Amino acid sequence: MEFFDRAETWSREEIERVQLVRLRNTVQQASGSPFYAARLKEAGIAPADIRSLDDLRSVPPTTKNDLREQYPAGLVAVPREQLVRLHASSGTTGAPTVVHHTQNDLNSWADLVARSMYMVGVRPDDVFQNTSGYGLFTGGLGIHYGAERLGCHTIPAGPGNTKRQIKFIRDFQTTVLHIIPSYALYLGAALEEEGLSGAELPCRVALIGAEPHTEEIRQRIEQMLGLKAYNSYGLSEMNGPGVAFECTHQTGMHVWEDAFIPEIVNPDTLEPVADGEVGELVMTTLCRQGMPILRYRTRDLTRFLSGECACGRMHRRIDRILGRADDMMIIKGVNIYPMQIEQVLMGFPEVGENYVIELVSEDFIDQLTVKVEIRDGYFVEDMRVLTGLQKAIVRQLRDEILVTPRVDLVQTGSLPKSEGKAVRVIDRRGKE
Numbered sequence: 415m416e417f418f419d420r421a422e423t424w425s426r427e428e429i430e431r432v433q434l435v436r437l438r439n440t441v442q443q444a445s446g447s448p449f450y451a452a453r454l455k456e457a458g459i460a461p462a463d464i465r466s467l468d469d470l471r472s473v474p475p476t477t478k479n480d481l482r483e484q485y486p487a488g489l490v491a492v493p494r495e496q497l498v499r500l501h502a503s504s505g506t507t508g509a510p511t512v513v514h515h516t517q518n519d520l521n522s523w524a525d526l527v528a529r530s531m532y533m534v535g536v537r538p539d540d541v542f543q544n545t546s547g548y549g550l551f552t553g554g555l556g557i558h559y560g561a562e563r564l565g566c567h568t569i570p571a572g573p574g575n576t577k578r579q580i581k582f583i584r585d586f587q588t589t590v591l592h593i594i595p596s597y598a599l600y601l602g603a604a605l606e607e608e609g610l611s612g613a614e615l616p617c618r619v620a621l622i623g624a625e626p627h628t629e630e631i632r633q634r635i636e637q638m639l640g641l642k643a644y645n646s647y648g649l650s651e652m653n654g655p656g657v658a659f660e661c662t663h664q665t666g667m668h669v670w671e672d673a674f675i676p677e678i679v680n681p682d683t684l685e686p687v688a689d690g691e692v693g694e695l696v697m698t699t700l701c702r703q704g705m706p707i708l709r710y711r712t713r714d715l716t717r718f719l720s721g722e723c724a725c726g727r728m729h730r731r732i733d734r735i736l737g738r739a740d741d742m743m744i745i746k747g748v749n750i751y752p753m754q755i756e757q758v759l760m761g762f763p764e765v766g767e768n769y770v771i772e773l774v775s776e777d778f779i780d781q782l783t784v785k786v787e788i789r790d791g792y793f794v795e796d797m798r799v800l801t802g803l804q805k806a807i808v809r810q811l812r813d814e815i816l817v818t819p820r821v822d823l824v825q826t827g828s829l830p831k832s833e834g835k836a837v838r839v840i841d842r843r844g845k846e
């Protein structure tokens with residue numbers, strides 16, 4: 415087994431020893447920011463009080479709202495001349511939050527991304543095409559510098575313009591793609607339209623992430639594009655990509671614990687959940703100087719996977735993100751996550767790549783409608799066939815989510831397609 419970074423070979427003891435040293439330094443560093451100076455003082459915590467990793471739990475969590483209130487620079491812990499770049503979240507769930515980096519921060523971030531890519535077999539002789547937007551969004555520059563750090567010949571293609579993406583892939587013989595799952599499916603469909611198959615493309619690896627997706631979607635992507643797709647998790651508050659990444663075993667994502675401390679807690683009590691139980695992921699930075707963040711509540715739901723990974727890395731693994739706490743829909747009193755619906759839909763070969771969930775209230779009763787695109791070959795004129803399919807989808811969804819949805823089958827290409835992260839849920843309740 416080859417490793418990019420020695421930290422990948424550390425034992426649990428080594429990881430935890432380094433974490434404790436870095437955690438104390440981080441608490442010290444954080445107290446240099448106006449926000450944490452006040453927060454830590456109020457909680458009566460000094461860096462010297464952190465004597466074990468368990469002591470982290472005495473530190474109050476930091477929320478997305480804290481970051482918004484501290485806009486633009488309340489968490490910055492260094493003099494301005496040490497800052498070299500800022501990024502912001504894509505704003506999927508409201509106003510953006512800003513993160514400021516020093517050159518050291520950027521270097522260690524690039525190392526983490528390079529390490530993640532190396533782990534799935536990417537090497538300096540690969541040609542790497544980045545289809546993320548190059549703006550404030552971390553999937554652009556964040557991944558880009560990691561790919562260069564690894565030594566890949568890097569194409570900053572940016573998003574959209576699918577014909578051009580395909581042309582680049584063929585002209586430059588792209589072997590590795592960075593692509594969000596919804597766009598990967600779109601690209602796959604575009605290939606089919608041009609009469610091309612994934613097997614004819616030189617790509618062998620895709621790094622997919624930035625939005626929740628099911629195992630079924632991963633398999634579709636792998637099949638359509640003729641490659642291996644690896645799940646990449648990150649968020650701008652923790653740099654961006656390079657936080658947790660799948661290895662070639664594709665059994666959960668290793669969290670780089672030399673750079674972050676992950677916790678999974680019950681979102682109501684903030685108590686840690688048992689291993690294997692789903693909760694909210696809470697993250698602490700360990701290597702950041704410009705803007706350290708302590709116990710950040712990500713709102714992302716996942717669980718720790720127990721047991722050791724066959725790859726030998728001792729960095730703990732998390733399951734694919736089940737969804738965001740904010741995405742949870744409560745319908746007729748039942749909690750439903752979009753990924754439960756996706757999983758059912760993608761089990762039907764007739765179902766295409768795009769779907770949308772609409773919530774309305776009719777006479778004060780919540781109604782859930784799922785609009786699904788049906789693949790061209792299956793969208794037949796015979797109403798009986800379609801009705802049979804529609805009923806089968808309703809039945810399976812009802813068994814999964816315990817609510818009877820309305821299901822509309824529509825033709826491929828008729829649902830709106832977003833450029834960035836897919837918008838899967840439209841909530842019109844109380845807005846009609």
Ligand code: ADP
Pocket residue numbers: 502503504505506507551552622623624625626627645646647648649650651712714734735738
């Ligand atoms: P925003 O919250 O505005 O989308 P970011 O661009 O920082 O901000 O995106 C980070 C979020 O994207 C994560 O908190 C998570 O919800 C989602 N995300 C990132 N990677 C993945 C992934 N591999 N699987 C599922 N969701 C992901």
Ligand code: K
Pocket residue numbers: 538539540565566567
């Ligand atoms: K190279």
Ligand code: ZN
Pocket residue numbers: 661662663668723724725726727
């Ligand atoms: Zn592994």
